Amino acid sequence: MFKSLHLIVFSLSLIGTINSLLDHIPREENVLVLTQNNFNDAIKDQLMLVEFYAPWCGHCKSLAPEYAKAAAKLAEDNSNILLAKVDATKETDLAEKYEVRGYPTLKFFKMGKSMEYGGGRTSEEIVRWLLKKTGPAATELTTVEDAKKFQESQEVVVIAYFTSKDGDLSKIYLEVAGENDEIPFGIIYEKSVADSLQILDDKVALFKKFDEKRNDFVEELKADLLKKFIHSSSLPLVVEFSHETAQKIFGGDIKTHNLLFMKKSASDYETNLETYRNVAKDFKGKVLFVVLDVDDDEHEKIMEFFGLKKEEVPSMRLIRLEEEMTKFKPEKDDFSADYIKSFVNGVLDGTIKQHLLSQDLPEDWDKLPVKVLVSSNFDQVAFDKEKNVLVEFYAPWCGHCKQLAPIYDQLAEKYKDSSDIIVAKMDGTANELEHTKINSFPTIKLYKRETNEAIEYNGERTLEGLSKFLESGGDYGRAAEEVKFEKFNLIHFKNFFLPRNPTKKKSNLKLNIKKMNYNYFFVFVLNFIVNKFSFFKWEIFEVIFY
Structure with missing residues (x-):
C-alpha cells in the first residue's frame, strides 16, 4: 500500500516538474517557442509537434494561423499533445541536426524520438493526425450517442461492427485503421449501437458529408480490398487538383484519370462540373475524375504537357499512368453526359487510340542541313x-x-x-x-x-x-x-538547392528521382518543389538525363 502510494506521489511530482520546465518556455498563441537552449528539455518525455520555419517563408505564414488553432484546440481539450516551433534561420544547429531542407518542416516527437509529420495543413487535419498517432487505431463506440457524434465528427469517417472483439475480421480492420493517418476509424461491438447506424454484422461503412453520403463495403473483408474501398470512397466523385489533393490522386490504385480543364470563373463551370460528377458515379473505383482550374497559374505546366492553351478550354483529356503512360483526347469538345461516358468507355475498351502530340510540319523542314x-x-x-x-x-x-x-x-x-x-x-x-x-x-x-x-x-x-x-x-x-534510362533521371537545380542546412552558402545539388515518364505527376512534383520553397522559380530547373 505504502509502495503504491509512493509511486503515485513520485509520478505526480515528475509531471509537476515537467510542467514547470515547460512553464519557463515562452509561448505564442499556445505554441511553444523553442531554441537550442530549451529544445532537449522540451521534447523529453513529451508528445510534441515541432515546426521548423523561416520568418520570410510564405508557406510558413500561411500555416501559422492553422497551427495556432490546432494548438488552441488541443489545449481546450486538455490534451497532453503540445505544438512548438523553431526559427530554423536562427537555430541553425537544430536545423542541421534534424535535416531541415525546406520550410516549413514539421516533425513529431514522441518521448524524444522524432518522425516525419504526414498530415495536412489545416488545424483539423493537424489535430486528427496527432490524435491518430497517439491514440488507438480505432475509437470504440459504446453508445448510440457516441456513434452518432463520431459519424458527424469529420468530413469522412469509417465505422465497423463486429460480433467478436478477438475475431480475425476485427484484427484486419484494426490493422487497416492503424495504417491510415487521415481518416478516423470507429469500431462497434454492441448490436444496438450498430443498428442505430444500420451497419450489419461484421460489416464496414464509410460516412461522408458529400456526394452519396455513405458507402458500404460489400466485399470479403481483406486488408487490400478494404484499403482500396476506403481510398476510392473517401474521394469526392470529382477531385479538384491541388497540392493538398495530389497525394490522394496519385497515391491510390486508380491509375486512369479523366481530367477536365475549366476556368472556375466561367459561367458554365458549375453546370459542366455537375454533369461531370454525375458521369463519375458510373466509373467509381475504375476511373478518377479530376478537374483543374486553368485560372490557376500553377497548372500552366500541366496544360503544356497536354498541349492545351487557355483559349481551348473547357477541354477534356484522359491519361493512364501504367508502365507505359498513354494520353487520350476526345474528338470534339462535347460535355454532355452521353458523350463523356462514350469517350471514357472507348478508352477502357480499347476502341479509342491514344493521342500523340504533334507540331505542324514546317514548309521548309528539309531546306537546311x-x-x-x-x-x-x-x-x-x-x-x-x-x-x-x-x-x-x-x-x-x-x-x-x-x-x-x-x-x-x-x-x-x-x-x-x-x-x-x-x-x-x-x-x-x-x-x-x-x-x-x-x-x-x-x-x-x-x-x-x-x-x-x-x-x-x-x-x-x-x-x-x-x-x-x-x-x-x-x-x-x-x-x-x-x-537506357531505365533506372533514374536527374534534376539539376542550376542555381538553388535543398541543403542539409538552408542557412549555409548556396551550392548545386543533384537529386535522384525514380524513373517516371514526363507526365502530369512529374509536373506536379516540380510544381510542388517550386511552391513549397518560395525562393525557387521554374526557370532554375534543367532536366538532365545522361
Missing part, C-alpha cells in the same frame, strides 16, 4: 531503308541541347551531300511517337538503313564522337541496353 521532324513525317524519314538517319530528340529549354546545337549543325553540314546519311532533329516536348518513348534530353538515336534498328548514342557530344558513331554504323559510342 539539319532536317526538321515532327510526328507526322517521322516514320517516313527515319525509317527510310536506304539511309542511315541520325535524330536528336531535344527540348527547347534544355541547356545541354543548346550546347549541342552548334556541334550538331556542324555535323549536318559535314554530311549534307551524303547520299545515305540524314541528320535530323525533333522537339521531343511537342511531338510524341507511339513506338518511341523519350525520357531524357538530348537523346540521340541512329536509325540504320535496311533494318531500321534504333541505336542510342551514349558517347561524347563532340563532332568527332558523333562522326565516329555515324561512320561505324552505330557501333562507336553505342549505349548499353541496360542503361
Whole structure:
C-alpha cells in the first residue's frame, strides 16, 4: 500500500516538474517557442509537434494561423499533445541536426524520438493526425450517442461492427485503421449501437458529408480490398487538383484519370462540373475524375504537357499512368453526359487510340542541313531503308541541347551531300511517337538503313564522337541496353538547392528521382518543389538525363 502510494506521489511530482520546465518556455498563441537552449528539455518525455520555419517563408505564414488553432484546440481539450516551433534561420544547429531542407518542416516527437509529420495543413487535419498517432487505431463506440457524434465528427469517417472483439475480421480492420493517418476509424461491438447506424454484422461503412453520403463495403473483408474501398470512397466523385489533393490522386490504385480543364470563373463551370460528377458515379473505383482550374497559374505546366492553351478550354483529356503512360483526347469538345461516358468507355475498351502530340510540319523542314521532324513525317524519314538517319530528340529549354546545337549543325553540314546519311532533329516536348518513348534530353538515336534498328548514342557530344558513331554504323559510342534510362533521371537545380542546412552558402545539388515518364505527376512534383520553397522559380530547373 505504502509502495503504491509512493509511486503515485513520485509520478505526480515528475509531471509537476515537467510542467514547470515547460512553464519557463515562452509561448505564442499556445505554441511553444523553442531554441537550442530549451529544445532537449522540451521534447523529453513529451508528445510534441515541432515546426521548423523561416520568418520570410510564405508557406510558413500561411500555416501559422492553422497551427495556432490546432494548438488552441488541443489545449481546450486538455490534451497532453503540445505544438512548438523553431526559427530554423536562427537555430541553425537544430536545423542541421534534424535535416531541415525546406520550410516549413514539421516533425513529431514522441518521448524524444522524432518522425516525419504526414498530415495536412489545416488545424483539423493537424489535430486528427496527432490524435491518430497517439491514440488507438480505432475509437470504440459504446453508445448510440457516441456513434452518432463520431459519424458527424469529420468530413469522412469509417465505422465497423463486429460480433467478436478477438475475431480475425476485427484484427484486419484494426490493422487497416492503424495504417491510415487521415481518416478516423470507429469500431462497434454492441448490436444496438450498430443498428442505430444500420451497419450489419461484421460489416464496414464509410460516412461522408458529400456526394452519396455513405458507402458500404460489400466485399470479403481483406486488408487490400478494404484499403482500396476506403481510398476510392473517401474521394469526392470529382477531385479538384491541388497540392493538398495530389497525394490522394496519385497515391491510390486508380491509375486512369479523366481530367477536365475549366476556368472556375466561367459561367458554365458549375453546370459542366455537375454533369461531370454525375458521369463519375458510373466509373467509381475504375476511373478518377479530376478537374483543374486553368485560372490557376500553377497548372500552366500541366496544360503544356497536354498541349492545351487557355483559349481551348473547357477541354477534356484522359491519361493512364501504367508502365507505359498513354494520353487520350476526345474528338470534339462535347460535355454532355452521353458523350463523356462514350469517350471514357472507348478508352477502357480499347476502341479509342491514344493521342500523340504533334507540331505542324514546317514548309521548309528539309531546306537546311539539319532536317526538321515532327510526328507526322517521322516514320517516313527515319525509317527510310536506304539511309542511315541520325535524330536528336531535344527540348527547347534544355541547356545541354543548346550546347549541342552548334556541334550538331556542324555535323549536318559535314554530311549534307551524303547520299545515305540524314541528320535530323525533333522537339521531343511537342511531338510524341507511339513506338518511341523519350525520357531524357538530348537523346540521340541512329536509325540504320535496311533494318531500321534504333541505336542510342551514349558517347561524347563532340563532332568527332558523333562522326565516329555515324561512320561505324552505330557501333562507336553505342549505349548499353541496360542503361537506357531505365533506372533514374536527374534534376539539376542550376542555381538553388535543398541543403542539409538552408542557412549555409548556396551550392548545386543533384537529386535522384525514380524513373517516371514526363507526365502530369512529374509536373506536379516540380510544381510542388517550386511552391513549397518560395525562393525557387521554374526557370532554375534543367532536366538532365545522361
